[in-house]
Amino acid sequence: MESPLLASTSGLPESPFLRLWRGFLTGRVMVALCLLLLQVLGQIVSATANVPVLGLCLLYLVATLLLRVMAHERPPAPGAGAQWLPSIGVDLALIAGLQLLQTGPLNFTPLFGLPVLMAAVLGTLTLALGTTAAVTLLLLGWAWWSGHRLGLDDAQSYLQSALTGTGYFLVAFLVHQLATRLAREQLLAERSQMAARAQAEVSSLVIQNLHDGVLVVDDHDTVRAANPAALVLLGGSSYAQPPFDLTLDAAWTPLVQLARRSFRRAAPQAADVDLLHPGQSPTGLHVRTWLTSPRDPIHEPAASFERLCVIFLHDLREMEARLRTEKLAAMGRMSAAVAHEIRNPLAAIMQANALLDEDLQDPGHKRLATMVRQNAERLARIAEDVLDIARVQRQIGDVAAATLSLDDTVAQIWQDWSRHDPIRRRAQVLLEAPQAQVEFDTEHLRRVLVNLLDNALRYMGNQEDSLVVNTRVSPAGQAVLQVWSDGAPLDPSIERHLFEPFFSSESRSSGLGLYICRELCQRHGASIAYQRVQRTLARGVTGGNAFAVSFRRATRPVQTPSLFDTPVV
Known part of the structure; x- marks a missing residue:
């Protein structure tokens, strides 16, 4: 039967069991010192030398000191066994030896209480009762020895030894029960402390x-x-x-x-x-x-x-941004249905305006026709953006990704995009992943990259290095495409909703571009994320907004995509 006190606290560096063990070891040292001093003073006063008793006390002091120094960090197992011989065994042997060798009226049997208490508090009930039984046998043996040495059959000595042994049994049992109860309370207290500490850590992390x-x-x-x-x-x-x-x-x-x-x-x-x-x-x-x-x-x-x-x-x-996002999302669902209905009337308006423009000669009328055309085209673009969501969600599950070379594809897309406005569309293109092969549909990757470039162009500065397009392979072997621009930091309320549909910080934007980019990336097992990143440029360390697409590793051989095999979104 294991001691509850040890079971509840054995894993702690300063457990009550360990402190009690050290206390008993220190008490044994103090008892040994008192016995030695008592014998020395007694022999000086009586002018008689009892060398065996003095030597036994000195030997006990040495044994207690050795155990206090060597075993104070490793308390013995609570069960009965040889591990208790250096402590309880030595105490029983010493007290029995002193009682046997002493020649005066001094009685050492009360010292048996020390090993009994040690066994009851630190050991199992078996050890406590076994120690008490050994003490009782020693008391009865001493009563027999005294009667045999004096030639008397003293029944009173036997009775006194039996009563003393019975008292030790009661003390051992009660002390062990008290120690067990205190151990349970200690265990509950430790568990409560651990639960409170864990709850405090969780609350701190949440806050x-x-x-x-x-x-x-x-x-x-x-x-x-x-x-x-x-x-x-x-x-x-x-x-x-x-x-x-x-x-x-x-x-x-x-x-x-x-x-x-x-x-x-x-x-x-x-x-x-x-x-x-x-x-x-x-x-x-x-x-x-x-x-x-x-x-x-x-x-x-x-x-x-x-x-x-x-x-x-x-x-x-x-809070306002969240409400605005919810309202825009609801409006977007309605707009997707309305967009289908406005495309035909809008096409008729644009066609009629083009026919009228051919017959107009007055400059003022020509300007009005141009305004009609420009705004009709803007409405058409918004309608197309709204309908893009339905197209993407319908087509994205049916398109099979091709394995393509990341650097070659990015270079081609960049050339096509920059050719439309070479003066404004300038950037540093750093292609640092020549061996990277990614699984992605070519036109889908074009859509993602062009969208990111258009966003960067809207907010970047006028420096030669205001826009940086970079491909690289991460230390984990993952291919990454990053579009960085030196625009102002995004407001946290905007950053949290970047990839939500119909969310935009500008009234002239439909808020669908980044959402479609995210949907395309997820279809091909990639991910897209925003981060504020500092880059070291010729003008120094500059902060900017970076959108990074992390691709999954390619598992297919490189294929040459065909335009006839790729539906354009």
């Missing part, structure tokens, strides 16, 4: 990765904890990490007032506030506050309780 800000404020306006999103909403990472005073910045006054109102009314609060930092645009926030649970006056003393206010900060720009 740290929330897009919304979280602040924990006490009633003295001190921020006890804050996640990264909250620090950004408060004004950036230039402020110190918690704890810090929420009244340090005048722009945070609305948050201070809301927290104080929550403490004063002892109720949650909610409000829309603006944080006004000098020289910056106002930061609109939807703020909600919650108070920690009130104190239990029976189980929790007032001195050990402190109520806290948890403030949730929601960026209104993010």
Whole structure:
């Protein structure tokens, strides 16, 4: 039967079992010192030398010191066995030897309580009862030896030994039961601590990765904890990490007032506030506050309780962007149906306008006809973009990918795209994956790359190296195509919705280009992602927006795609 105390704490570096083991070892050393000093003083006072007893005490001191030094880090197994001989076995032998060799009235039998307690606390019930049985036999043996040496048959000595042994049995059993109960409570406490620690770590991870800000404020306006999103909403990472005073910045006054109102009314609060930092645009926030649970006056003393206010900060720009995305998605579903209906009337308008333009001579009328043509073409492009989603979803499952050379295909697409406007469409083309073969439909890859180039052209600067097209092979052996431009950083509220349909930061865009790119990439086992990347250029280190397509490894031989085999999306 294993000791519950050892089973519950054996895996811990400073377990109660280990501390008790060290305590018993130290106690044995102190008992050995006391015995040695007692014998030395007794023999000095009586002027008689009992060398065997003195030597036995000295030998016991050496044995306890050795065990304390050598075995204090490795407590023995709790079951009965030879591992207890250096401790319990030595104690029993020493006490029996002292009782046998002593010549005066001094009685050493009370020292038997030390090995009994050690076995009851640190060992199993079998070890405890076995040790107590050995002590009882020694007591009875001493009673027999005393009577034999004096030539008496002292029944009272036998009775006294039996009563003492019975008392040791009761003590051993009760102490072992108490140790077992304390071990169970210790085990429950450790499990509760582990669960609380795991829950705290999970809560911390969740809070740290929330897009919304979280602040924990006490009633003295001190921020006890804050996640990264909250620090950004408060004004950036230039402020110190918690704890810090929420009244340090005048722009945070609305948050201070809301927290104080929550403490004063002892109720949650909610409000829309603006944080006004000098020289910056106002930061609109939807703020909600919650108070920690009130104190239990029976189980929790007032001195050990402190109520806290948890403030949730929601960026209104993010909320508005989410609502706008949902509205645009709903409008897009309706627009896909409407687009089919407007294409025929729109074609008739464009054809009629072209016929009228042939007969017009007045310059003013010609300008009006040109305006009609331009806006009709724009409507046609929007209708085509809306219908592209249905085409992509219908055709994408039926198109078989070809294995193509990445560098050769990218070079051809780049030449075709730049030829339309050589002055504006300039870039650094770095083809660094000459051996890379990818599984992708040629026209689908053209659609993806052209879309990324068009987006980059819209926001990049006028430098020769404002646009960089790069192919490479990652250390893991994955081919990557990256389109980088030195445009301004994207707002986080826009970045989260880049690849959603009908989402765009511009009113003149349908918001379908990146969504179609993502759908095409997923069809061919590739992935597309956005990241803010710094590149080292001739003008220095420059930050820019990078869209990277990561291809899956090719599993087919290289094929020469035919235009007749590739449906154009």
